[in-house]
Amino acid sequence: MTPHQEPPPEREPGAPVGRRVILGMLGAAALGMAAAPALQTAFEDVAQKDPTGLTDLFPNGGGFRYYSVAASVPHKSAQDYRLTVDGLVDTPATYTLADLRAQPQTRLVRDVQCVTGWRVPGTPFEGVRLSRLLDAAGVRPGAKAVRLTCFDGAYSESLTLQQARRADVLVALKMRDKDLGHSHGGPVRLYVAPMYFYKSAKWLSGITVTDQVEPGYWEERGYDVDAWVGKSNGRGDAPTS
Template identity: 65%
Template sequence: MNDRPSPPVKTPEPLREREPEEPGRGTPVGRRLVLAMLGLGAAGVYVGGDVQDKLDGVLASVTAKDPTGVTDLLPGGGGFRFYSVSNSIPHRGEADYRLTIGGLVDRPVSYKLSDLRALPQVRMVRDVQCVTGWRVPKTAFSGVRLSTLLDAAGVQGKGTALRFTCFDGVYSESLTLDQARRSDMLVALTMNDKPVTDAHGGPVRLYAAPMYFYKSAKWLSGITVTKDVEPGYWEHYGYDVDGWVGKSNGRHDDPTA
């Protein structure tokens, strides 16, 4: 899984060992464990069983010891690449997960996993597209439309944007209110008809279907309605705030135009 695109300007060298550290944020680490990861991925295939679950476990155990920022294309990984700038893969479950919605709303609310599952669910099958060029075709995500949660909270008139925060303590993202109200913006609970795993940003992640995958914030824990757009984690490194597939990196026109 890759939520980390290459910057449109001043792209780091492919084998660069470290990327710049932003004060108060996680530190991306280099790619020195790629070959080891590939070997572990192959071992997961050899063992058999639910390969994706095994790979997620490998990712969690190795990243907890030494976050690489990338595992590249692992055997049985479904075509996803994995990046992390945290010191470990965070976990929340039934007992401790909460999604809070606040800011410029009339009815701030906190949802448990069971609350989110009880709301109307929408399933979409789309290609996952990374700004670096790789794609995973026909990936199914299901969850609650973002607009459903916004309507329930009652967005105030001066609210024009959303800020998304994540329980890893590092990632954040943003959308305009108009973007967030599109029918293809989900708060996703499943991927390929299984619960979103920790390594894929679960138990709940944003899925911004018409945008590059870095806009789909992992480990989603907070949605704050704001007066203005507050650029997210990767935007502070120069990535486009509007990450429309095929339209970003200098061309900010709406794909529906």
Template identity: 45%
Template sequence: MAKWLAAIRKGYGKKLASLHAWNGWIVVILALTGLVLFQGLWRGILGEGRVVIRFLHIVVGIASLLPVVYYLLLAGKHWKQLRGKTAQKVNVVIVLALLVGWLLSGLLLWQFKAAGPRWSSNALYVHDLLTWVGLPYIIYHSLTRLKWLKEPHRRTIKTGAAGEGLHPAAKPEAVLSRRAFIRTAIGAGLAIAVGPSFLRWIGSQLSSGTNYDQEAVSDANKLFPAPAPLPASSPPIGGGSKGSFRIYTVTPIPHFDNSTFSFTVDGLVNKKLQWNWEQFVALKREVQVSDFHCVTGWSVYNNTWEGIKLKDFLAMAGVKPGAKTVKLYSGDGVYTDSLTLDQASMDDVLVALMHDGKPIPSDLGGPVRLVVPKMYTYKSVKWLNRIELIDSDHTGYWEERGYSNDAWV
């Protein structure tokens, strides 16, 4: 062991330079793959390719442990070389803390089922916070260390020259080094580009509940009459939801009005059922309080949903003996998923019209969405407009693209 450590330290200089390069590439790959995973637009474009991107993100994230361990083996020697260089010491601590924080929170998000929703939700918060703070810092630090910035003849902006009132023999005066100028420009650019998004994100995390009024303003649905909330919904018996929804969609968000909305129950049923909006909103509803867990790690707690139990629709239509699966269709025309008859008959599976006493906005899957509290939310189909009973299994949109058929929380 001692000989191995000695050999490592012997090639310290070159190895440390390689370590910086590895850290740089790791951050670049994690940043690019993370942005692709975060942006809902890429979900539809990549399809099953998103699963490959997610796998790459996880593998590179785990690989970030190697430079951390390697650096720790060299830390004593490096720390001595940084004697009197406080800024560089601080930088080392910050970068190591970022890598370790990303690694640990990423492991919890990767193993979300073993960790459970509470740990996953907290890990996602930490992962996001480190990204918002750390990525701009590392970009700034990396760009300002470019080799050409350290070359004196290429890094100085000078003023004053012959023909501008100076004696021909006079030397121009250096007023701002190019390195200082680039640092300032990069810092200002990052502040302008990242600052507003970060402030919006931190505001949503610090809010005591869902900013539902703001989201309802962007509701593109035009349906009348609006459903009148039951007494248990307004004020919500759950006390108001806690957390922030993240908007994911594989298509442009659809919207509906009275002429385009319909809700159908068909397939292997005794009686096909279909409602327009006026008929649908008149159906008898009930209220439930439940938590909402996304497979990507975030959760919204204490939601007060109002709607009709899925099993009540099945009872109204009558299920034929050959029926095996309940296939669920989204009004976006693309997304589908399914539940077994036993799952669909659970008492808390709700076809919801209202959330916390207000109509569900289009951004959150309204006017009608499914809520399956005991499962991750790729089963809770948004813009639900059709329920079909079929005699075979059905593989849902995301299950076709690598998600587990086991969606239980």
């Protein structure tokens, strides 16, 4: 549901306008499915199993579109999920889902804005502030950024340390007041409220503090590293501050 959920590697991303054209061509079919809840449910099940990424272009899930850069993503249960915090920290840590749920939770209600153009207004997210996990780990002098990795085995993202410490950046456990499902990046995903949704990495498994920003999956393919909504067009040729 973000460019983290963009089409898989075998389909080159191209320019955002190209994806918008494709989405427009599929709009009529999408509207038909929205009017048929039973068919919609069946379609979502098929979309999760589709390695081509074609079905991922259809809107579903209440206005979201599902994308993945991997042909398949393993499911993680509450028992086997782990999140590591390491790198330039004094106290590396590994969190279970229960550990994260035991932390103080922050709830944000913001619009979700995808760089391809679609938007879902007023979406509640809830989870642990990323800054809290960084503080608990003890960030070392010289650290400047955070690298995020995911258990899909393919996706990554990065934030500057200043960005990561914002109060509106969460290690999210819930969306729309429900536990995050697998298609929405569960059981744990990143949520970077003020940036385009490709910064909100799904299936989060690793937080590594680094001495420089390491471009993420889509930044390596030409997208802006700083993806502020309204100040970036997602393609690396707009202001980044």
